[in-house]
Amino acid sequence: MSDQISPKQFRESEGVEDWRVVGDGANAFFRTGSLAAGARLVQAIGALPGVDDLRPDVDVRHDGVTVRMVAFIEGYGGMIQGHVELARKISAAARKLGLSADPSAVQSLLVIPGATSRAEVMPFWRAVLGYEPRRDSPAEDLVDPRNRGVPFWFEQMKEPRRDGGGAIHIAVWVPYEQAEARIAAALAAGGRMVRDEFAPSWWTLADAAGNEADIATTKGRD
Incomplete structure (x- = not known):
């Protein structure tokens, strides 16, 4: 196009x-x-x-x-x-x-389950959620056909994490100018920084149980 x-x-x-x-x-x-x-x-x-x-x-x-x-x-x-x-x-x-x-x-959410085989887990989530494959990336993403629910992107993992962490991994999209405040609030609430080498595109934080959340922006993605 x-x-x-x-x-x-x-x-x-x-x-x-x-x-x-x-x-x-x-x-x-x-x-x-x-x-x-x-x-x-x-x-x-x-x-x-x-x-x-x-x-x-x-x-x-x-x-x-x-x-x-x-x-x-x-x-x-x-x-x-x-x-x-x-x-x-x-x-x-x-x-x-x-x-x-x-x-x-303004913000946008994305849920990111990890899987060693996307093909094995996506049918389950499609059935549970009533979602459909996203048209431009059907092997990776499931979306709500009613455009109401949070989309799911399935992260391809080479092997399960040994520490059991990251069982739930979500992405919270925010305007770039809001990212710093959102990160500070998460750290103040007991979170920890996992990785920031992809900033300003995203920062990955984790809760005490190891579940992860990306604070994501469109900065640096062009």
């Missing part, structure tokens, strides 16, 4: 200051203060030209509206040029309603 864009290209586009790229897509959270105000924003988004073609995910809660944009087309999962223009239009619609974005409220 000729209109594929990278996280860096999206970030460097004009008029997308409300948005953050976490995980595969562009995300924004608009504080509304009420469900009624959120409904008005959703109505405005629904009236935008081309919105049905780009299919943004819109989540309405009592205090705000979250919008996520990602495309899965022809074996590709990520952002396209059309997302830039739609992001601008959504931000403009929010401003017209007197609403502001809060980038600090």
